[in-house]
Each structure stands twice: as structure tokens, then as C-alpha cells.
Amino acid sequence: xxxxxxxxxxxxxxxxxxxxxxxxxxxxxxxxxxxxxxxxxxxxxxxxxxxxxxxxxxxxxxxxxxxxxxxxxxxxxxxxxxxxxxxxxxxxxxxxxxxxxxxxxxxxxxxxxxxxxxxxxxxxxxxxxxxxxxxxxxxxxxxxxxxxxxxxxxxxxxxxxxxxxxxxxxxxxxxxxxxxxxxxxxxxxxxxxxxxxxxxxxxxxxxxxxxxxxxxxxxxxxxxxxxxxxxxxxxxxxxxxxxxxxx
Amino acid sequence: xxxxxxxxxxxxxxxxxxxxxxxxxxxxxxxxxxxxxxxxxxxxxxxxxxxxxxxxxxxxxxxxxxxxxxxxxxxxxxxxxxxxxxxxxxxxxxxxxxxxxxxxxxxxxxxxxxxxxxxxxxxxxxxxxxxxxxxxxxxxxxxxxxxxxxxxxxxxxxxxxxxxxxxxxxxxxxxxxxxxxxxxxxxxxxxxxxxxxxxxxxxxxxxxxxxxxxxxxxxxxxxxxxxxxxxxxxxxxxxxxxxxxxxxxxxxxxxxxxxxxxx
Ligand SMILES: Nc1ncnc2c1ncn2[C@@H]1O[C@H](COP(=O)(O)OP(=O)(O)O)[C@@H](O)[C@H]1O
Ligand SMILES: [Mg+2]
Numbered sequence: 382x383x384x385x386x387x388x389x390x391x392x393x394x395x396x397x398x399x400x401x402x403x404x405x406x407x408x409x410x411x412x413x414x415x416x417x418x419x420x421x422x423x424x425x426x427x428x429x430x431x432x433x434x435x436x437x438x439x440x441x442x443x444x445x446x447x448x449x450x451x452x453x454x455x456x457x458x459x460x461x462x463x464x465x466x467x468x469x470x471x472x473x474x475x476x477x478x479x480x481x482x483x484x485x486x487x488x489x490x491x492x493x494x495x496x497x498x499x500x501x502x503x504x505x506x507x508x509x510x511x512x513x514x515x516x517x518x519x520x521x522x523x524x525x526x527x528x529x530x531x532x533x534x535x536x537x538x539x540x541x542x543x544x545x546x547x548x549x550x551x552x553x554x555x556x557x558x559x560x561x562x563x564x565x566x567x568x569x570x571x572x573x574x575x576x577x578x579x580x581x582x583x584x585x586x587x588x589x590x591x592x593x594x595x596x597x598x599x600x601x602x603x604x605x606x607x608x609x610x611x612x613x614x615x616x617x618x619x620x621x622x623x624x625x626x627x628x
Numbered sequence: 629x630x631x632x633x634x635x636x637x638x639x640x641x642x643x644x645x646x647x648x649x650x651x652x653x654x655x656x657x658x659x660x661x662x663x664x665x666x667x668x669x670x671x672x673x674x675x676x677x678x679x680x681x682x683x684x685x686x687x688x689x690x691x692x693x694x695x696x697x698x699x700x701x702x703x704x705x706x707x708x709x710x711x712x713x714x715x716x717x718x719x720x721x722x723x724x725x726x727x728x729x730x731x732x733x734x735x736x737x738x739x740x741x742x743x744x745x746x747x748x749x750x751x752x753x754x755x756x757x758x759x760x761x762x763x764x765x766x767x768x769x770x771x772x773x774x775x776x777x778x779x780x781x782x783x784x785x786x787x788x789x790x791x792x793x794x795x796x797x798x799x800x801x802x803x804x805x806x807x808x809x810x811x812x813x814x815x816x817x818x819x820x821x822x823x824x825x826x827x828x829x830x831x832x833x834x835x836x837x838x839x840x841x842x843x844x845x846x847x848x849x850x851x852x853x854x855x856x857x858x859x860x861x862x863x864x865x866x867x868x869x870x871x872x873x874x875x876x877x878x879x880x881x882x883x884x885x886x887x888x889x890x891x
Contacts, residue, residue, distance in 0.1 A: 528714025532728040533702040546718040
């Protein structure tokens with residue numbers, strides 16, 4: 382409830398700032414909130430919602446794949462000094478490269494449909510989760526591992542009862558943070574290639590000089606980000622309940 | 629029958645820049661059902677000895693035998709309780725206590741029955757769905773004990789289990805440990821840095837020398853377990869005897885905490 386009030390307050394403040402800015406700039410390229418919102422409502426079912434579904438599918442699919450690949454591999458690397466000595470240099474060499482530079486390559490290889498966009502975001506999320514999971518796995522206190530090993534746990538059981546849950550809160554945090562990057566990359570890849578998704582819609586409205594529609598698209602994109610972030614936050618609160626008690 | 633024999637155990641750790649000799653020809657026999665306390669200067673290898681008995685550290689020389697069998701890895705009925713309790717913050721009280729049974733593939737109904745009995749025994753029955761983060765230090769220690777009880781362990785290895793607790797809670801739990809031992813008659817090896825605790829809970833008290841750890845002396849303590857032992861003159865005599873032995877080992881020169889009740 383307090384969260385909701387917080388959001389309402391933030392939205393009101395943003396709208397006020399937007400309105401002031403639009404008055405100050407006085408250009409048709411920056412319409413006020415009123416025409417944008419009225420277009421948003423008018424075009425929601427016909428244009429915005431279908432485009433949002435395209436975008437949501439791309440970003441959800443790629444974040445899921447990035448996490449499902451990155452987390453286990455990162456945990457394995459983090460717990461195995463031998464794997465780490467091979468993988469860590471590779472990861473740290475490739476991690477700083479902005480993966481977005483591979484978009485042209487992916488477009489050539491995978492066409493202009495869903496595949497290159499999903500591949501690119503997956504790649505980015507994969508690296509972020511991998512690095513986080515590796516660090517989290519390395520930081521697990523020895524006593525937690527010893528006590529479970531003393532019970533006769535196998536390697537798999539140690540992973541299941543200690544390594545995975547210990548790293549889970551960090552993995553969730555990394556996922557939440559990566560929603561921002563994921564949506565930015567989504568916008569970029571949709572505006573560069575293809576004819577669907579909110580990124581395409583925004584750029585198309587820009588091309589038609591339909592500025593209030595462009596801003597309706599921007600609102601929809603922001604909505605997508607907020608919803609994703611909140612879903613992750615809720616999932617984390619459910620799955621990592623122990624982090625909210627005591628302390 | 630859980631006799632424990634440490635036969636001339638050597639442990640050398642690789643260390644960061646040079647090898648660290650933690651134990652050297654360390655020998656000790658603990659009879660079945662006997663409670664033994666181990667005390668010594670900090671860093672002398674007490675934890676290492678315990679981990680070797682638990683099968684978590686492989687000796688570079690010699691071997692540990694439990695019930696006559698060489699220790700090659702964790703043993704089914706050995707329970708290890710660590711200083712910071714070894715609890716998993718992401719598991720509820722129930723699942724922490726059940727972890728040993730779960731790892732060993734005990735069926736859920738049997739698990740539930742044994743864990744509930746163990747939680748009741750340590751007074752945590754009402755907290756089965758709480759997380760360790762919601763418990764006080766004393767309750768966490770009770771939970772670690774419940775895990776060992778649920779396993780029906782015949783050998784309890786404890787590494788300074790009470791050292792993180794305040795004096796009152798600590799005395800309360802010393803009483804619980806004694807009660808449970810009197811009731812179950814398991815073999816117990818308790819590492820402690822408190823002289824009073826060693827005399828209260830050890831039928832024999834083993835003094836280790838500074839690193840590399842060897843057995844420097846063994847003090848017989850036949851009065852252990854008697855009602856009101858803590859306030860008898862025999863108790864004070866034992867404590868003083870130990871204090872003298874520890875001073876001879878240089879325990880007080882290195883670590884001002886050894887021998888104090890609170891740390
Ligand atoms: N995993 C390890 N690697 C290297 N050195 C260790 C390791 N564990 C313990 N040591 C060293 O071995 C010695 C004995 O340690 P320990 O058994 O923990 O002593 P205590 O429990 O008596 O304080 C100490 O000097 C400690 O620094
Ligand atoms: Mg120790």
C-alpha cells in the first residue's frame with residue numbers, strides 16, 4: 382500500500398516536471414503530459430498493447446534465458462577453483478565489451494525478427510548474472526559449507542541446500558538491475574530493425590511527426606519496465622523470505 | 629559404540645606462503661559414552677583435530693578411528709556443531725533441524741517425527757516455522773543441538789559452541805548440554821576456550837600444546853556431572869589445576885581470552 386502511494390507520488394511529481402519542461406521548451410517535439418496521456422488511452426487497445434506484448438515477450442524470454450544460463454554457470458565457476466582459473470580470464474576479457482556492438486552481426490546472422498533481439502538481450506543478461514553468481518558463490522561462508530558437508534551431503538546436495546539459496550538474493554538483485562539495461566537494448570534493437578514492438582512504434586511515431594503518440598509509446602515502455610521490476614521484486618520477496626526477517 | 633581414537637595425527641595445511649603444521653603426532657582416545665573437553669591456546673589446532681574426527685580434514689599423517697573404523701569422510705551418526713552454529717539462514721527452524729535427515733534420504737514422515745521430538749527437547753517446538761534470523765543466539769545454538777539430536781548422533785563434536793553467547797545464556801546451555809548427555813550417554817568431544825566450561829562438561833579435560841598441537845596433559849575430572857558440581861571446592865581445584873597447566877603451555881601469553889568465561 383505504501384509502495385503504491387509512493388508510486389502515485391512519484392508519477393505526480395514526474396508529470397508536473399514534464400509539464401513545466403514542455404511549457405518552458407515550447408516545442409511541438411515536447412508535448413505536455415495531457416495530449417500524450419490522451420493518446421495513450423485512445424491507442425492503448427488498438428496499437429500500444431499489441432506492441433507492448435511483442436516487446437514484453439522479447440525481454441521476458443531473453444531475461445529468463447540469460448538467468449537460467451548465467452546463474453548455474455556462474456555458481457559452478459565460483460565454487461570450482463579449477464574451472465574459475467580457466468573461465469574467469471575469459472569472462473573478464475569479454476565482460477567490458479558492450480555487447481550491443483554485436484547487433485549488426487546478429488541481424489545479419491539471425492534476420493530482423495525476434496531472434497537477434499532476444500539473442501542480444503540474453504547475452505547481456507547472461508554476463509551480468511554470471512558475474513554476480515560467481516562472486517556470490519565465492520563469498521559463501523566456510524561454516525555453512527562445512528556444517529552441511531559434515532552431514533554427509535554430496536556435491537549436488539551442497540549446491541541445492543547452500544550454494545544456490547545463498548546466491549539467490551544477489552542473483553535477484555542483478556536481475557532487477559538488468560531490467561534497465563534489457564529495456565534500453567530492447568528499444569535500440571527494435572528501433573533499428575523490424576516492424577514490431579514499442580521501440581519500433583516510438584520511432585515510427587517520430588517519423589510521422591506524431592509527437593504525442595511518440596510519448597504515448599514512451600509511457601508504455603516505462604510501464605513495461607516498472608511492471609517487470611515489480612514482478613521481480615515480488616518474486617524475490619516470496620522466494621527469499623528469510624532476507625526480510627530480523628536483522 | 630562410538631569410541632574415538634586419534635592415532636598420531638599430523639595435519640599440515642598448505643597455507644598462503646608456507647605450510648602450516650597444525651597438529652603433530654596428536655594422539656587421544658575417547659571411550660564410548662565419554663564426554664571429553666579439549667582446551668588449548670588459540671591457533672593450536674583444536675578445530676583441526678575436531679574436523680579430522682569429523683572426516684572433513686584428511687590428516688597428512690596418522691589417522692582417526694571411530695568405533696574402530698578409519699575416518700574417510702563424514703560418518704552417519706557423527707554430529708558436528710560449529711562456533712557459529714552452521715545454520716542456514718534460508719531454511720526455517722524445522723528445515724535446519726531436518727537437514728541431516730534430508731541429506732541422508734530419511735522419509736518425510738519419519739523426518740517430521742524425529743525433528744519435532746528434537747525441537748521439543750531443546751524447547752523450540754513453537755518456533756518451527758521461524759528463520760534463524762528471527763532467533764536469539766541461545767535459540768540458534770539450541771537449534772544446532774536439535775539438528776544433532778534429530779540425527780540420533782552417538783558422537784557429538786562441538787567446536788566452541790557457546791563462545792558467542794552471553795554469560796547467562798551460556799550457563800543455561802551448558803546445563804542443557806549436560807542434561808542431554810546424562811540422558812543419552814553419547815560420546816562427546818567439546819572444544820572450548822573456557823576453563824569453567826571444560827571442567828563443567830568434560831569427564832576428562834585434554835590440554836593441547838601451542839601449534840603444532842599435541843596432547844600436553846589430561847586432567848581427570850571424575851566429579852563432572854554431579855548435581856551442583858559448579859559450586860563445589862573440587863570444581864575450583866580442577867579449574868585452578870587447568871589454569872596452571874595452560875599457563876605452562878603459554879596460553880595466557882598469546883591470548884588474553886583463554887580461561888575467561890566471557891570472550
Ligand atoms: N584451511 C586452513 N589453511 C591454512 N591454515 C589453516 C587452515 N585452518 C587452520 N589453519 C591454521 O592452522 C592452525 C590451527 O588452526 P585451528 O585448528 O583452527 O586452531 P584452533 O581451533 O585451536 O584455534 C592455525 O595456525 C590456523 O591459522
Ligand atoms: Mg578453533
